[in-house]
Amino acid sequence: MSNLKPDSVIACLDCPNHVQAVLEASMWASIRLQAPIGLLYSVPSLQQKAAVDYSGCLNIDDENTLLDQFTAKEHLSNCELKAQGKRLLHQASSYCEQQRHKIKTYTLHRHEKLDESINYVDDQAQLIVIGHHVTCKSTLSQLIRSSHCPILVTHAPFLPPTSALFAFDNSPTSHKMLNWLCKTPLVRALMIHIVMVSKENSENCDALREAYARLKQAGIKCKKTLLDCRDVTSALTYYQHDNDIGLLMTGAFAQPRLIELLKGSDTKKLLGSTTTPYLLFPKA
Template identity: 85%
Template sequence: MSNLKPDSVIACLDCPDHVQAVLEASMWASIRLRAPVGLLHSMPSLQQKAAINYSGCLNIDDENALLEQFTSKEHLSNCELKAQGRLLLSQATSYCEQQRHKLKTYTLHRHENLNQSIDYVDDQAQLIVIGHHVTCKSTLSQLIRVSHCPILVTHAPFLPPTTALFAFDNSPTCHKLLNWLCKTPLVRALTVHIVMVGKETSDNCDALREAYAKLKQAGIKSKKTLLDCRDVAAALNYYQNQHDIGLLMTGAFGQSRLRELLQGSDTKKLLVSTKTPYLLFPKA
């Protein structure tokens, strides 16, 4: 029987260097969404697997010695992999409890790869939080591309944002993201900069103005900007850095595969270049 709770914030603990950041980001989102945090650890069932160094990934000493024992081995058996996962989930639960946010947390120990685990939670979660450097064979881009749930990618350390950049391109995916932002309490307390990169045409100006008005009507403090630049990722990075914006929000992989092949993917470029939390909304 599944213990997955609907509308959870799912914290993916697959990345040793980002476990604490993923937990911090998940707790930040959980408080705003008033949602439980599902602590997810994925472990494919393999006869032999190289040990992953989770020791010291959280500031909890009680069980670090046990995790270090697993790390010292070159390979782990299935039983040892399961024990390592249970210890990691126990540490993550303790860490969340120590923050005194009175959050509801529960654990999801999945005996499958991260792709399958994300597919398992995808339809019922409110938000998936993942570290920037995943340990699975699939790239971060591949995981995001197949998801139907918003995904928050975080670096370490996680810094709670006070401002956000919403990259608006008037696409169906961006309009879905716009509608979601107007409804979700996740960004309610943030100042949202809605930024469009493109020519200063009447169509672009009208679309940007309407989107800005919709955010304002939803009670979200907003600013709007149109940047005339050919390189979308470079323009967004420059604007974000110039205004010290703590959260980037875009649609995920809105371009066609052919355009990505010819021109490159703006989403991939931003995943590589941005150093702040990055919220990606699934393609319409």
């Protein structure tokens, strides 16, 4: 029987360098969403050429809960992989308990690839949190593209944001994300900059004004900006840096595939350029 709890924040513990950041981001989200954290560990593929070393991936005062140093081998046996997962999940649970936020956590030890594990939690989770560098065979872009749940990608260390940039392009995905932002408590306390990168014409100005009004009506502090620029990635990156905004929020791979093929994916470019937490909303 599955122990997956509905409406959880799922913390993907797949990358040694980002485990602590993923847990910090998950606790930040859990407090705001009033949701439990599902600690998800997927057994790495046996095709990996070297063992994934999780030793020292968390800073915990209690030395008894630190992970043992894993011996680098060409391959790990199934028993060793399971034992590694249990130790990692135990350490992650201990870390969350020490933060004194009274957050409920539970573990999900999946003996499958990470993309299959994300597919398993996808329909019932509120939010999936994942590190910027994944160790599985799938790329981060592939994992995000196939998900139907909002995904928060974090670098290490995770810095709790006080403001967020919502990239609005008047697409069905951005309108769906707008509806979600008006309802979710996740970003309600943040100052949201709603930014549109497009031609400055009456249609775009009206769409941006209406989106801004929706956020205001929902009780969210916000400001609107239209940037007349061809390069979406550069415009958003510059605006975010210039305004010291701690969280980027966009639709995930919302462009038509033909445009992605000809011009490249804005989502993929932003994943490669941003150094802040990045919230991606699934394509409508």
